[in-house]
Amino acid sequence: MSTEPGYSHGDKGYDYAVIRRGLCERRIKPRIARKGVESSQKLGRHRWVVERSLSWLHHLKRLRIREERRADLHLALLQLGCCVVLQRRLPRRL
Structure with a gap:
């Protein structure tokens, strides 16, 4: 059983390529609202x-x-x- 999270939720303040890459390197799927595109209310x-x-x-x-x-x-x-x-x-x- 893995102790690492499967997903990481974040609002538009975390919409940076560096953060997304870091999560992907750790095999964590980023669920981050994109600036100017998505509403962060779903998160x-x-x-x-x-x-x-x-x-x-x-x-x-x-x-x-x-x-x-x-x-x-x-x-x-x-x-x-x-x-x-x-x-x-x-x-x-x-």
Whole structure:
């Protein structure tokens, strides 16, 4: 089972040949709205999930503004934050 994403969704701000090439080199299909051609509203339902998840993490103060200088500590706090978000979202059963 592959852990790499199959697709990458992006709005018109990511419509650059360098970005598209980089994704293709990693075998990721780009789904990026083209400037002046496509509407980015179709991508909204996918982007909303990512932005919602990031907003859940931003409720945790230390992740909102990166206070940790060491990358390993920041990663540990990020993983802990993901656990907290999941614990809050899981249904509570006795």
